[in-house]
Every structure is written in structure tokens, then in C-alpha cells.
Amino acid sequence: MSDTETLNLSLNELRALLRRTYEALYHHGYDFLVMARSCLWLEVHGLDGIGLILRSLPDLETPCREIMLTEPSLGQFILEGHGRCLIPFVNVSADLAIAAAQDTGFGQIDILNVFGRLNIFAALKKSARLNLHAASIWYDAGEQRTHVLWLQPSKALPDYYILNEIHEGPWGESGLRFVCSEVEKTVTNNVRAVLADNIVPFKTAKDFTDVYEHALENGIAVNRKAYAKLNKIADRLLVPSTDASRQGAGE
Amino acid sequence: MSARPLKALENLTDFMRPPTTVMDVSRLGCLYPYPLSFMRSLLRRVITQNWKITPARVSLNDEGYGHVVYEITTPRSTFSYVIFAKELDAANRSDRVIAEDWDMTVTLCEGLVDDKRLMELQANVPLQEKGRVDTGCFVLSRANKSVRNFEAVVSSLAAGNQPDLDSMAKVGYLYRTTAVYGSGKFGMADWDKVKTRWPDFGSPFDAEMFSCWMIRHFSLFQADYVAALRAPRTAVQMDEGIKRYVGIGNATGLGMAPYLINHPLLINNWIEVRETALARVLSRGVPDDTSRGHFVCLTLKAMQHLEEITTDNEDQNRLNDNARMDVGRALTWFQDCEVSSWTEVTDYASSQLGVEAQELLNVLLLELYPEMIADLEDQLTVDEVYSLQTNMRVDDLKTLIETHYDWALDIDYSDPKTQGVFWYRSEEKMEPRLGKRFEEPGASNEMLLGIGWYVREGYNNLCKFIEEHGGSSTTARFVYEYPANRYITRRMQTMVKTRYGEIRINAIDLDVLPIQLLRCKLSFFGVGKFDPRSRMWVRNTMFQGAPLVSDIGSDIGDTWCFPIRPVAF
Incomplete structure (x- = not known):
């Protein structure tokens, strides 16, 4: 139930708000519907999607798209993010690796110098729908921790590991690697390079499913201040009402 | 994507009407409620x-x-x-x-x-x-x-x-x-x-x-x-x-109109179920004395229903009158000849009658065989997923657009009239409204409803991309270069797999008639007696003739289509 601190929203209500928020930020410059869905997934799976948006706002409000893509070898991409938030280009980046995996059996993209890396979550969910094996790995220099999202065979959602250790890799201090493949072993090899056998996930696919089911049953408690901030952005889409505009409603 | 809706519900190809006919918005704006409403x-x-x-x-x-x-x-x-x-x-x-x-x-x-x-x-x-x-x-x-x-x-x-x-x-x-x-x-x-x-x-x-x-x-x-x-x-x-x-x-x-444009998979599914029902009746229903008599009774009832509708809207009155007269002509023709197949009725309607009457007669045929179509009501839901097929070659994507979205590419957007209005959310309760693009402020906050325009924009960018990168590049590469076209691309890739695809409407045309969309959706709800108050909103009547709560437990039949005034007592 709602209280003074939080407001209980349905998933659909939050989805609609996030769509309007992204639409207000980008109009039709990006696929705002899928951006909203990605954020919703994070939120309903307990990964603070709303917080990620709000923390990224100064960057999201800056329209310039400075990223640069290279493909040093077939199906293996490097994207230089120049310190930008991952949200606007996470889907088109993951698309490249997924297309390569579907074409050649393996796809990989290293996204460098970005923040908001948990937004890659949706790409693993998409990989599951396409029967691909997938994982994403990054380390957080500030926290001194390594993060692994690993989509296990036949699962719709990844397991999420957080290791209190640094695993340096081509992703650097603020990048990530996303790999996907038709072959399980290819992805497993990437994951096992940083993840020992005996590590317990921070959250399992089942944990995510349970959190989602709870959200569907009971709604999502959203901090009222965060809700107000999102609405303030979303309301930029609203057009002032005039006599002429009322005629445009059929009066 | 859920697999079933992308395939034909069943093989009735010879009796299914084509998308060019069915998805024309002016026809969808003539639909009547039917047994699966x-x-x-x-x-x-x-x-x-x-x-x-x-x-x-x-x-x-x-x-x-x-x-x-x-x-x-x-x-x-x-x-x-x-x-x-x-x-x-x-x-x-x-x-x-x-x-x-x-x-x-x-x-x-x-x-x-x-x-x-x-x-x-x-x-x-x-x-x-x-x-x-x-x-x-x-x-x-x-x-x-x-x-x-x-x-x-x-x-x-x-x-x-x-x-x-x-x-x-x-x-x-x-x-x-x-x-x-x-x-x-x-x-x-x-x-x-x-x-x-x-x-x-x-x-x-x-x-x-x-x-x-x-x-x-x-x-x-x-x-x-x-x-x-x-x-x-x-x-x-x-x-x-x-x-x-x-x-x-x-x-x-107007609030109902964006729903139809924003849920093309669902709407395709509703249409496909309806057309499948009609195709079943046309392919399996055999006219006999009973069904012919029933058809005559239903037609007379529908004509009376139309006659009893009173609205202040002259256009609607004319539509109702024309439909009633058309159906009357069809009834005369029907009673003069002994049809051996219901397709004779639909063929007659297609060649001799207006669209309103054609759709009305289709509903009357559907009313004849409720048991033949009843199972289809379980197939009206669909999980809507519009997934990007990342590895599709851009040459194939181009062909797909040219083949399935020709109706959108045919719109001449250099003519200002074809983008004369924009849809937006008003600050008053976010009410959807229409604005005149070249006269009113707010177009920069336009809602994404002019699908044809986005198809055209995506197609133009795709052609440019192919010129620069060749046709064997992937769709993923294309949307990376043109992220603004990612949504319309995955929408098109999804909808081309459906039988009926998109509603063929230029929703941003100066002369767009949103009430056509409203009536389409309301007909699926089961709503009749349309009384347009403008081109943007409509009054109507729901559940007229329907059973009462007190009828539960009785053997009252599902016969309340085209309600008519009760006989005075």
C-alpha cells in the first residue's frame, strides 16, 4: 500500500510514466518504448531502474551523441562511450552482438567508458528469448567489485553475481563486455575467467522471478520524490490547453 | 513473440479477405458488433x-x-x-x-x-x-x-x-x-x-x-x-x-484512437479472428430453408434497428439510411433467388452495395452460425512483443517495407495536407487532442501515431544506408546508425508476419476521421447505435437489448443483436 514516503504503482502505470519520461527526454530520437521497458525490468526485478535514470539525468539531458563504434574482427565490436550513460545506446549496441551471434554463432561487444552498466540487463533477457547463451561482465573501480550477469541455459533471466574483487579486462574501469553465442561453452568460458565454481549469486534468476511476481501481485512502491521527478520530466510533453486545443478534442 | 498469432489461425485462405480490403480504415469505420464482440x-x-x-x-x-x-x-x-x-x-x-x-x-x-x-x-x-x-x-x-x-x-x-x-x-x-x-x-x-x-x-x-x-x-x-x-x-x-x-x-x-495504433498486433489478432469467423461461415455454412429463413428475419430486424436510430448527425443518418436501403435491396434479391452458398450473398454485396451494408450483411451471416465460431473467442488475447530481428539483411528489410507497407510509401508527404495534424497530450488530464500542425503550437511534442510517416522516414534512411554500406549489412547496423528508426523497424518486422498487419490510416492527415477508429474498436466491444458528435467523439449505446441480471439462470438466448423497440403492451 502507499504511504507518506512511497506511492504504489502498477507495472503498467510505471511503464507508461517511464515511456513518457524517455519520450520527453528524447522525443523520437531513440526507441523510447524499449528504453522504458528496460528500466521497468530493472525496477520490477529489484535493481533500482528508477534510481539509475535519476542518477543519470544530467547526462541524459545532454543530447550530443559522441559514441564511436569499431569492429576489429568479425562479430566483435568495441564501442567507445566517452563517459556517457549507457541507457540511450545500450539496445543498439547489444543488437550488434546479438546479430553477430545469430549470423556466425558468436557476438561480442566491449562498451568502454560508460556508466549505468546494469542497463545491459535487458539484452540478456532478449538473448534468452532468442535461445542464445549470454553474459555481461564489468568491474566497478569505485566499489572495487566485479559484476557478472550470466544467462544460464533454458532460463529467461540471468543470475547476477557481485564479486568483492577486481577482474581487469578489456572493459577497463568503466566499461563492460557483453557476449552471446549459440554455443553454451563459449559464454561459459568468458564467465569462468572471472567467476569461480563455488560463488553464490547475489541474485538468482529465481530471485528475479519472485520479485517480479510480487510486483505484479502488489504493485511497486515508488519513492514519491522520485515519482515527482519523473513526472516533472514527463510533463514536458504536455501541451497547454487553449480554446483552439479544446476544439482539437472534439468540443 | 507468441507463435500462434503470427500464423493463420487456420487454413481458410480461399475465403479470407485480403488486408487491402479489410484494413482500410474507412471500412473498419463501418464495422458492426458481431457474436464474438x-x-x-x-x-x-x-x-x-x-x-x-x-x-x-x-x-x-x-x-x-x-x-x-x-x-x-x-x-x-x-x-x-x-x-x-x-x-x-x-x-x-x-x-x-x-x-x-x-x-x-x-x-x-x-x-x-x-x-x-x-x-x-x-x-x-x-x-x-x-x-x-x-x-x-x-x-x-x-x-x-x-x-x-x-x-x-x-x-x-x-x-x-x-x-x-x-x-x-x-x-x-x-x-x-x-x-x-x-x-x-x-x-x-x-x-x-x-x-x-x-x-x-x-x-x-x-x-x-x-x-x-x-x-x-x-x-x-x-x-x-x-x-x-x-x-x-x-x-x-x-x-x-x-x-x-x-x-x-x-x-x-479521441483517447480510444491511439490504442488501436499502439497495439497493432492485438488489433491484427482481433481482425483475424473476425475474418476467420466469416471465412468459416462462408466455407462451411450451407444455406437451407431454416438458415435462409433465419437470415431473412435477422435482416428485417437489422433494418428496423437502423430505422429506429435517431441522431442529430446528418452524415450518420444518411449512412444508416443508405445501409438500410442497401440491405433492403439485398433482401429483395435474396428472396428472389435461392442461394446455394453464402458467398453469393457476399459477392452480391461487394458488387452492388455500399461498404456499410457489406459489413452489416457479414455480421448477419455470422449471427447464423454461432456454434461454428464460438471457439474463436478464446483466441482474442495475444502477448504483444515487437522484437527487432537484428540479423535481417537490410536489402531484405527494404523489400519487406516495399511489399507490406506500400500503402504508407504511397502517401505523398510533400503535400502539407498529408501531415496537416498532429496528436498530442493536453495538460488537461493528458487528454489526447488533435492540433493543426502549421497553425497551432505543440507539434514538437507530437505523439508517435503517424505510422506511415515513420515508415517513410525509416525507408528513406534505409535507402541512404544501403547506398553507403551495401545491402548485406544487418538491421542491427542500420538501427545503430539510425537509432530513431529502431522502433518503426521492429514494428514493421513484426507486423509483416501477421495476416492483416497495420490499420491503413494516415493518422496525421488534415482530414483524418478518428471516429472511424473509434467505431472499429467499439464494434469489437459490441457497441451499437453510433451517434457521432464530431469527427472526434461519438455517443453510443451499450448493452441495449442485452439480458438483465435477473435473466441469469434463465434460458434466455444470445439473440440480442440489433435491438429493436419492444412492442407496446
Whole structure:
């Protein structure tokens, strides 16, 4: 139930708000519907999607798209993010690796110098729908921790590991690697390079499913201040009402 | 993506009409309710499953104001339908979505309602958009009185007389709904929860339709109730035959139009089910003396129904008159020849009659064989996923657009008229509105509804991309270069796999007629008696002729299509 601190929203209500928020930020410059869905997934799976948006706002409000893509070898991409938030280009980046995996059996993209890396979550969910094996790995220099999202065979959602250790890799201090493949072993090899056998996930696919089911049953408690901030952005889409505009409603 | 809807529901190819015919918006704007319309399906289930609907709490004053809680017992669960009725200042009575006060507000919720729950609902339901409910509720709605009609009916009943049938024929309802919310609005349960937790309301818009039916029920109850208290010695209850003729009014505006454009997979599915039903009847139905006689009776009933519709809209009157005359011609032709196949009727209609009459005759054919199509009502839901096929070659993507979206590419967007309007959300309750692009401010906040325009933009960029990178690049590469086209690309890739695809409308044309979209959707709801008030909103009547709550448990049939005025008694 709602209280003074939080407001209980349905998933659909939050989805609609996030769509309007992204639409207000980008109009039709990006696929705002899928951006909203990605954020919703994070939120309903307990990964603070709303917080990620709000923390990224100064960057999201800056329209310039400075990223640069290279493909040093077939199906293996490097994207230089120049310190930008991952949200606007996470889907088109993951698309490249997924297309390569579907074409050649393996796809990989290293996204460098970005923040908001948990937004890659949706790409693993998409990989599951396409029967691909997938994982994403990054380390957080500030926290001194390594993060692994690993989509296990036949699962719709990844397991999420957080290791209190640094695993340096081509992703650097603020990048990530996303790999996907038709072959399980290819992805497993990437994951096992940083993840020992005996590590317990921070959250399992089942944990995510349970959190989602709870959200569907009971709604999502959203901090009222965060809700107000999102609405303030979303309301930029609203057009002032005039006599002429009322005629445009059929009066 | 859910696999089933992307394939034809069954192999009836020779009898299925093509998308070029079916998805033309001017034809979709001529659709009539049919046996699988949602309110028809819902009431069949309510009646055959013998749902129990009983007033558990009635707290009304002499004028019928207060609250009523109905307890609804289905084979699976118990629900409550909670109504708050109040005296409304006439100055505040508005059918517009921007209204803030109503004669009646309602909610449908799971389980029974105790005092605490009732207080929570009472504090929020009458506020509608400004209130909050919880995930135990799954419909929030409101209705306004047709004051003149309600008072006339109560006065008649109080005086011991039945309502004047001429007035009832003209108006047809005591209350009008002005908004019916579901699907998680204002804190309610999400659709995914409703369809899994409460399968009694698991078909599209079941709960919303049920709510409208209950508003109608309460409107009739309230009229009897007030009349009885106003004149206890003389008052009579309304005759049940007349009650069935009383529907529930509805005002539908632009808000419904974006839904059809934003849910193309779902709409394709609804259309495909409908066309499959028609194809089944055309392929399997064999005219015999019984079905021919039934067809004649239904046609006469439909003609009378059209004749009895009165609206102030001259265009609609003309449409109704033309349809009635066309159908009359078809009836004369039909009675002069002994058809051996129902396709003879549809062929005749296609070659001789207007589109309204063609679609009306299609519905009459569907009414002949309810058992032949009944199973299709379970196929109206679909999981909507519009997934990007990342590895599709851009050459293939280009061909696909040229083949399936030729209707969009044919629009000449260099002509300002073809993008003369834009859709936007007003600051007044986010009401969708139409603005003139070259005259009014707000186009920069345009809603993404001009699908044809986005197809054209995507296609132009794709051609440019192919020139630069060649045709063997992937779609992923294309949308990386043109992220603004990612949405329209995955939408097109998805819709080309469907049988019917998109509604063929240029929604940003200066002369766009949103009421065509409204009527299309309302026909799937089961709504008839369209009374357009402008090109942007329409009044109509729901559940006219439908069974009453008191009919549950009786052997009343599903024969209430094209309701006609009851015979005077």
C-alpha cells in the first residue's frame, strides 16, 4: 500500500510514466518504448531502474551523441562511450552482438567508458528469448567489485553475481563486455575467467522471478520524490490547453 | 513473440479477405458488433455459468444517492462491485474526460468488501483520476445521468405507468459512462494479473464490459427504487421487456484512437479472428430453408434497428439510411433467388452495395452460425512483443517495407495536407487532442501515431544506408546508425508476419476521421447505435437489448443483436 514516503504503482502505470519520461527526454530520437521497458525490468526485478535514470539525468539531458563504434574482427565490436550513460545506446549496441551471434554463432561487444552498466540487463533477457547463451561482465573501480550477469541455459533471466574483487579486462574501469553465442561453452568460458565454481549469486534468476511476481501481485512502491521527478520530466510533453486545443478534442 | 498469432489461425485462405480490403480504415469505420464482440462473449459466459450477483449492501436515500455493494460469485471466485451515487450539480455534469465530478462512480474488486475496505474505496473511487486504489481493484469507472430521461422514467413509474417507449427509443439509456479504466490505471491490478489471477475476466476488456453492464443494472434498479419511494402507493416496477431495451450510454473520444495504433498486433489478432469467423461461415455454412429463413428475419430486424436510430448527425443518418436501403435491396434479391452458398450473398454485396451494408450483411451471416465460431473467442488475447530481428539483411528489410507497407510509401508527404495534424497530450488530464500542425503550437511534442510517416522516414534512411554500406549489412547496423528508426523497424518486422498487419490510416492527415477508429474498436466491444458528435467523439449505446441480471439462470438466448423497440403492451 502507499504511504507518506512511497506511492504504489502498477507495472503498467510505471511503464507508461517511464515511456513518457524517455519520450520527453528524447522525443523520437531513440526507441523510447524499449528504453522504458528496460528500466521497468530493472525496477520490477529489484535493481533500482528508477534510481539509475535519476542518477543519470544530467547526462541524459545532454543530447550530443559522441559514441564511436569499431569492429576489429568479425562479430566483435568495441564501442567507445566517452563517459556517457549507457541507457540511450545500450539496445543498439547489444543488437550488434546479438546479430553477430545469430549470423556466425558468436557476438561480442566491449562498451568502454560508460556508466549505468546494469542497463545491459535487458539484452540478456532478449538473448534468452532468442535461445542464445549470454553474459555481461564489468568491474566497478569505485566499489572495487566485479559484476557478472550470466544467462544460464533454458532460463529467461540471468543470475547476477557481485564479486568483492577486481577482474581487469578489456572493459577497463568503466566499461563492460557483453557476449552471446549459440554455443553454451563459449559464454561459459568468458564467465569462468572471472567467476569461480563455488560463488553464490547475489541474485538468482529465481530471485528475479519472485520479485517480479510480487510486483505484479502488489504493485511497486515508488519513492514519491522520485515519482515527482519523473513526472516533472514527463510533463514536458504536455501541451497547454487553449480554446483552439479544446476544439482539437472534439468540443 | 507468441507463435500462434503470427500464423493463420487456420487454413481458410480461399475465403479470407485480403488486408487491402479489410484494413482500410474507412471500412473498419463501418464495422458492426458481431457474436464474438466482447460484451456478447462476456454475457454468454455470465448466463451459462450462472454467475450470482446479489446486492450485499444497499445504503441509499430516497433519491437513490448513497452506495451499493454487489457481491458477484463466479464458478471460480468472489468479487465485489461497489457503486457510489450522489446528487450532482448540473453545472458540473460533463461527458468529457476532463470532468471532475460525476453522478455515479464505481469499482470492481476481488473478494468481499468490509467496512474498512468500503471506507478506503469511498475515499478514492469518487475522485477517479485524482484518487488511488489498490491492486485488488481492476476497474474504475463513472457515469452521468441522462437527467431528463431518468426523471421521465421515474415519474412514469411513480405514477403507475411504464416509461414512454418513444422517449426510450430516442435516448435508450438512463446513464452514460464517460470513462472506464482498467489495466493498472491509478494503482489497480495489471492486466497480466487480471488474466492469470481472475480468469473469469481474462478475455480482452471483460472487466470493463462487465462494469458497464453493472452500471446499466444499477441505473434500472435506481429508477425503480426512487419511484417506489416517491409514490409507494402507485409506483410500479419497470417491465422487464422495457428494461432489456434500456442500455447504457457511452461517450467515447479521441483517447480510444491511439490504442488501436499502439497495439497493432492485438488489433491484427482481433481482425483475424473476425475474418476467420466469416471465412468459416462462408466455407462451411450451407444455406437451407431454416438458415435462409433465419437470415431473412435477422435482416428485417437489422433494418428496423437502423430505422429506429435517431441522431442529430446528418452524415450518420444518411449512412444508416443508405445501409438500410442497401440491405433492403439485398433482401429483395435474396428472396428472389435461392442461394446455394453464402458467398453469393457476399459477392452480391461487394458488387452492388455500399461498404456499410457489406459489413452489416457479414455480421448477419455470422449471427447464423454461432456454434461454428464460438471457439474463436478464446483466441482474442495475444502477448504483444515487437522484437527487432537484428540479423535481417537490410536489402531484405527494404523489400519487406516495399511489399507490406506500400500503402504508407504511397502517401505523398510533400503535400502539407498529408501531415496537416498532429496528436498530442493536453495538460488537461493528458487528454489526447488533435492540433493543426502549421497553425497551432505543440507539434514538437507530437505523439508517435503517424505510422506511415515513420515508415517513410525509416525507408528513406534505409535507402541512404544501403547506398553507403551495401545491402548485406544487418538491421542491427542500420538501427545503430539510425537509432530513431529502431522502433518503426521492429514494428514493421513484426507486423509483416501477421495476416492483416497495420490499420491503413494516415493518422496525421488534415482530414483524418478518428471516429472511424473509434467505431472499429467499439464494434469489437459490441457497441451499437453510433451517434457521432464530431469527427472526434461519438455517443453510443451499450448493452441495449442485452439480458438483465435477473435473466441469469434463465434460458434466455444470445439473440440480442440489433435491438429493436419492444412492442407496446
